[in-house]
Amino acid sequence: MRLTQPLTSHRLLHPDIKTLLCTPFSSAWPTTSFHSILFLLAFSPLAFFVIPFLICTTKRENMQCVAPSSSIGFKSIMGTPSPLPLHAVSHRIAQSSQLTVQCVASRFDAAAANATNLPMSAAAPTTNNFAGGVGKSRADWQSSCAILASKVVSQQQNTEKSSGSDNITVVNGHSSLDLVPIDKLPKPLTIADLSPAPLHGSTLRVAYQGVAGAYSEAAAGKAYPNCEAIPCDQFEVAFQAVELWIADRAVLPVENSLGGSIHRNYDLLLRHRLHIVGEVQLPVHHCLLALPGVRKEYLNRVISHPQALSQCELTLTKLGLTVTREAVDDTAGAAEFVAANNLRDTAAIASARAAELYGLNILADGIQDDSSNVTRFVMLAREPIIPRIDIPFKTSIVFAHDKGTSVLFKVLSAFAFRNINLTKIESRPHRNRPIRLVGDENVGTAKHFEYLFYVDFEASMADVRAQNALAEVQEFTSFLRVLGSYPMDMTPWAPSSQ
Numbered sequence: 457m458r459l460t461q462p463l464t465s466h467r468l469l470h471p472d473i474k475t476l477l478c479t480p481f482s483s484a485w486p487t488t489s490f491h492s493i494l495f496l497l498a499f500s501p502l503a504f505f506v507i508p509f510l511i512c513t514t515k516r517e518n519m520q521c522v523a524p525s526s527s528i529g530f531k532s533i534m535g536t537p538s539p540l541p542l543h544a545v546s547h548r549i550a551q552s553s554q555l556t557v558q559c560v561a562s563r564f565d566a567a568a569a570n571a572t573n574l575p576m577s578a579a580a581p582t583t584n585n586f587a588g589g590v591g592k593s594r595a596d597w598q599s600s601c602a603i604l605a606s607k608v609v610s611q612q613q614n615t616e617k618s619s620g621s622d623n624i625t626v627v628n629g630h631s632s633l634d635l636v637p638i639d640k641l642p643k644p645l646t647i648a649d650l651s652p653a654p655l656h657g658s659t660l661r662v663a664y665q666g667v668a669g670a671y672s673e674a675a676a677g678k679a680y681p682n683c684e685a686i687p688c689d690q691f692e693v694a695f696q697a698v699e700l701w702i703a704d705r706a707v708l709p710v711e712n713s714l715g716g717s718i719h720r721n722y723d724l725l726l727r728h729r730l731h732i733v734g735e736v737q738l739p740v741h742h743c744l745l746a747l748p749g750v751r752k753e754y755l756n757r758v759i760s761h762p763q764a765l766s767q768c769e770l771t772l773t774k775l776g777l778t779v780t781r782e783a784v785d786d787t788a789g790a791a792e793f794v795a796a797n798n799l800r801d802t803a804a805i806a807s808a809r810a811a812e813l814y815g816l817n818i819l820a821d822g823i824q825d826d827s828s829n830v831t832r833f834v835m836l837a838r839e840p841i842i843p844r845i846d847i848p849f850k851t852s853i854v855f856a857h858d859k860g861t862s863v864l865f866k867v868l869s870a871f872a873f874r875n876i877n878l879t880k881i882e883s884r885p886h887r888n889r890p891i892r893l894v895g896d897e898n899v900g901t902a903k904h905f906e907y908l909f910y911v912d913f914e915a916s917m918a919d920v921r922a923q924n925a926l927a928e929v930q931e932f933t934s935f936l937r938v939l940g941s942y943p944m945d946m947t948p949w950a951p952s953s954q
């Protein structure tokens with residue numbers, strides 16, 4: 457069984473995209489993809505064709521490594537032909553970009569079209585909506601564009617065959633320049649095509665940190681049934697996958713009922729400009745996994761994600777496993793590592809699904825220190841969702857308090873006075889301003905640490921109480937950002953059973 461390698465930051469390299477997508481713009485090409493796209497849209501009508509097509513081709517490249525997995529009801533990365541080489545994404549994007557230019561420019565530059573090798577025509581889209589014409593949706597538009605590209609290419613091949621070195625076909629006595637038939641021209645993009653959510657019929661691509669069998673993958677499936685889960689080797693890469701339009705969403709663990717907050721992700725939320733568009737709470741049921749035939753007595757080491765190790769600490773001791781603990785990037789990655797290296801003295805803490813995927817035995821089941829162990833994940837997107845008041849909503853903010861006394865109290869009371877319930881408060885070091893000096897001639901200089909405060913509260917940004925609370929909070933803060941306003945996870949509580 458071979459599984460796709462997770463995305464790595466190396467595979468998200470910008471330069472290939474920049475150079476190959478649109479060389480004339482590359483010198484002035486802004487650094488973030490969203491801005492780049494705005495830039496292109498503003499300055500080049502060609503961009504209206506190039507960008508969606510890039511997304512289309514990039515998406516297909518990613519989809520090649522995705523196959524349906526019936527066991528968990530959403531598309532996973534099982535059964536892929538072979539793992540992608542590390543440089544694959546940027547290389548593939550490069551190929552796609554060439555094809556993008558080919559699709560748009562083929563009528564103007566047959567020579568350039570000829571120069572490209574033709575993976576697009578080989579991988580012609582399987583979208584059914586295209587029936588000789590151009591449909592209304594973005595998916596239709598993208599498919600049409602791809603099919604047109606492949607038709608242009610095959611026309612050119614036929615032409616080459618029939619007329620040797622001459623690229624001009626003779627039709628009814630007239631020379632034809634391989635023009636795309638007029639009834640098959642793509643329709644211009646509309647505002648709906650640019651909507652952040654995929655339109656009906658297209659599959660949502662969801663980036664998560666880890667490899668197949670990770671809890672984050674299960675969270676992606678819970679949040680978006682039938683999504684394509686895209687593994688990433690680091691959280692940072694999952695963010696970038698969304699920013700670079702390789703994925704539509706990222707799913708990110710932020711806190712666990714036993715292990716507490718996942719601080720790194722709070723820092724990343726601030727550093728990146730993505731928006732929280734939802735949350736899911738996933739019961740986490742850990743298993744102790746080892747190679748077939750291995751018994752507990754043989755073990756010298758237990759490896760897993762640091763959160764998983766801390767969630768099972770007491771139980772491991774109760775099982776007599778006072779062996780070395782080692783942290784790795786994710787739980788399923790730990791299972792994969794044990795299997796791939798045939799380690800008979802090492803066990804992994806991971807899910808039952810990871811045991812199945814990597815051919816390991818379950819030595820102990822349900823080893824989390826509390827049966828109601830649950831991890832909360834947030835879903836991130838490039839655009840915020842429109843807040844509502846007809847269903848329970850949560851809003852997440854981050855702020856730095858301003859000078860003054862009792863500032864935190866004043867901020868929190870802005871919510872209390874309006875009966876807005878706070879569900880979480882987390883503080884992180886303020887990296888740009890780590891220390892505040894408070895001088896007092898008589899006593900000396902007090903050095904206070906500066907913090908950023910992350911607060912979740914139970915109200916929608918469409919709720920006037922929340923708007924007023926934030927207007928008040930702004931008076932006491934030097935910095936305030938709304939990370940997202942999103943529906944609360946209201947699924948019935950079911951402690952982990954498997």
Ligand SMILES: O=C(O)C(=O)C[C@]1(C(=O)O)C=C[C@@H](O)C=C1
Pocket residue numbers: 665666669670671672673709712718740761763764785786787788831
């Ligand atoms: O390693 C995994 O499987 C993850 O999805 C990561 C993670 C985490 O970061 O907390 C998610 C849920 C569990 O609490 C343990 C690990």
